[in-house]
Amino acid sequence: MSEAIRHLEEAFEPAERHRAVVVASEPITEAGADAEVREIVLEVDRPDFPYEVGQCIGVLAPADPAFGKEHHYRLYSVADLPERSASGRPSIRIAARRCSYIDDYSGERYPGIASNYLCDRRPGDAIEITGPFGLAFDVPEDRDADLILIGSGTGIAPFRALVKHIYRNVSDWRGKIRLFHGARSGLEMLYRNDARDDFAQYCDRETFEAFQALSPRPSWADPIAWDLAIEERGEELWDLLGKPSTHVYVAGLEKMRDELDKVFARLAGSPDKWQRRKAELVAGGRWVELLY
Numbered sequence: 377m378s379e380a381i382r383h384l385e386e387a388f389e390p391a392e393r394h395r396a397v398v399v400a401s402e403p404i405t406e407a408g409a410d411a412e413v414r415e416i417v418l419e420v421d422r423p424d425f426p427y428e429v430g431q432c433i434g435v436l437a438p439a440d441p442a443f444g445k446e447h448h449y450r451l452y453s454v455a456d457l458p459e460r461s462a463s464g465r466p467s468i469r470i471a472a473r474r475c476s477y478i479d480d481y482s483g484e485r486y487p488g489i490a491s492n493y494l495c496d497r498r499p500g501d502a503i504e505i506t507g508p509f510g511l512a513f514d515v516p517e518d519r520d521a522d523l524i525l526i527g528s529g530t531g532i533a534p535f536r537a538l539v540k541h542i543y544r545n546v547s548d549w550r551g552k553i554r555l556f557h558g559a560r561s562g563l564e565m566l567y568r569n570d571a572r573d574d575f576a577q578y579c580d581r582e583t584f585e586a587f588q589a590l591s592p593r594p595s596w597a598d599p600i601a602w603d604l605a606i607e608e609r610g611e612e613l614w615d616l617l618g619k620p621s622t623h624v625y626v627a628g629l630e631k632m633r634d635e636l637d638k639v640f641a642r643l644a645g646s647p648d649k650w651q652r653r654k655a656e657l658v659a660g661g662r663w664v665e666l667l668y
């Protein structure tokens with residue numbers, strides 16, 4: 377996780393905690409996938425929990441007291457629009473990947489604490505959450521603005537909510553949306569598989585197009601081939617990146633930053649040209665990353 381994001385997690389201190397009950401937990405990766413990602417629906421006990429599209433929540437998993445911490449605290453993007461359950465309580469949908477980490481000293485692999493805690497909860501279990509936190513990818517005021525959305529793995533979750541919000545609630549939206557969705561294999565394509573193809577419902581929208589990027593050799597853990605997906609649309613993307621109203625939103629694992637820089641440097645003609653263009657986008661608040 378990047379220092380910037382560590383800082384973000386520290387910035388969102390778990391001051392106010394809320395009880396939430398798991399009402400559903402289902403795998404959304406296909407059988408046979410190396411990764412397990414579960415869609416978890418939580419019902420928050422606090423009726424006025426004030427959450428909006430594009431926000432995150434914090435989850436407090438119990439920590440081992442031997443490490444001197446009461447909780448292990450991690451953030452999760454909300455993967456849907458704000459909803460209410462049948463009981464009228466706020467309902468939150470998140471997509472959590474079961475993670476592991478390699479211990480720096482022993483070199484052993486251990487289960488990640490928060491993600492395994494979350495993925496092991498079952499309907500009826502109560503957990504503690506915090507937030508919501510406004511790490512939003514905003515809908516631009518300008519309804520003609522174009523959006524380039526690039527998400528890998530669980531990074532697709534905030535874009536699922538954003539695209540749904542735009543096509544459901546922003547009636548005068550005219551900008552193009554180009555969604556690039558990366559995963560190691562087709563079995564790990566969240567919300568774009570046989571069981572759940574959420575983005576298919578927007579395919580008849582003139583403004584919407586979605587592309588997938590996979591790893592050429594998933595079993596060797598080769599990086600996602602962003603170049604194939606992005607360079608295929610290179611001309612259009614470069615035009616969009618030159619327009620003053622285009623916004624680029626990127627979400628997923630931190631290694632995406634370097635992978636994307638390489639591809640965009642090729643589109644730009646050189647790494648320097650790309651870094652200059654990216655710096656302009658960042659300075660204008662039009663390149664926003666949520667990397668972890």
Ligand SMILES: Cc1cc2nc3c(=O)[nH]c(=O)nc-3n(C[C@H](O)[C@H](O)[C@H](O)COP(=O)(O)OP(=O)(O)OC[C@H]3O[C@@H](n4cnc5c(N)ncnc54)[C@H](O)[C@@H]3O)c2cc1C
Nearest residue numbers: 450451452453471472473475476477488489490491530668
């Ligand atoms: C703003 C923000 C939003 C996030 N949204 C989501 C989300 O919607 N869904 C989600 O599953 N995670 C999300 N994360 C990551 C999440 O907060 C945790 O880092 C993750 O669940 C691992 O926590 P852990 O305690 O199990 O393991 P940790 O010890 O924290 O991490 C174990 C290892 O897993 C890697 N890792 C962390 N997250 C992922 C991931 N999603 N996919 C693959 N590898 C990962 C870490 O780099 C580390 O190497 C988000 C993080 C941030 C900062």
